[in-house]
Amino acid sequence: xxxxxxxxxxxxxxxxxxxxxxxxxxxxxxxxxxxxxxxxxxxxxxxxxxxxxxxxxxxxxxxxxxxxxxxxxxxxxxxxxxxxxxxxxxxxxxxxxxxxxxxxxxxxxxxxxxxxxxxxxxxxxxxxxxxxxxxxxxxxxxxxxxxxxxxxxxxxxxxxxxxxxxxxxxxxxxxxxxxxxxxxxxxxxxxxxx
Numbered sequence: 001x002x003x004x005x006x007x008x009x010x011x012x013x014x015x016x017x018x019x020x021x022x023x024x025x026x027x028x029x030x031x032x033x034x035x036x037x038x039x040x041x042x043x044x045x046x047x048x049x050x051x052x053x054x055x056x057x058x059x060x061x062x063x064x065x066x067x068x069x070x071x072x073x074x075x076x077x078x079x080x081x082x083x084x085x086x087x088x089x090x091x092x093x094x095x096x097x098x099x100x101x102x103x104x105x106x107x108x109x110x111x112x113x114x115x116x117x118x119x120x121x122x123x124x125x126x127x128x129x130x131x132x133x134x135x136x137x138x139x140x141x142x143x144x145x146x147x148x149x150x151x152x153x154x155x156x157x158x159x160x161x162x163x164x165x166x167x168x169x170x171x172x173x174x175x176x177x178x179x180x181x182x183x184x185x186x187x188x189x190x191x192x193x194x
Contacts, residue, residue, distance in 0.1 A: 009084040021100025
């Protein structure tokens, strides 16, 4: 992130950024990445707290890194903080942006899951859960297919295909926790089996 700015932020500016990200949290139905046009409008075009290259680099680095894609919000806050106050400001900016984008959606998810658990016997809650099950299973199968199809040579990649089919069957027919299966697959990958 080569190009930097020297900006002067007061506590009202930090609060304004926090409130803006709180509002964006409610709009991030498709994930935080769906709100990037508004983030660009606010941080780059309106406030001038970041440059275009910093904004683009924040998204690119976060998407290339392992982990959740919401990390680009932390990098945006980091860049705003670095532009304003150097290293200590970077931590403040990162914290403000991440808490702002995560707090409302996390609280809403927590309250909705508690409500649905308390009302699990209601017909509409049961219907929603039953209707979402095939969607989730289809998304998981589609993701598995896309990842596995990158290895489409059956002569050399048969262990991967066998592991994929075995994992699907174990998830479908047993109650083994997914983390155990992920760990087992990681061990097999570490030893070069798949």
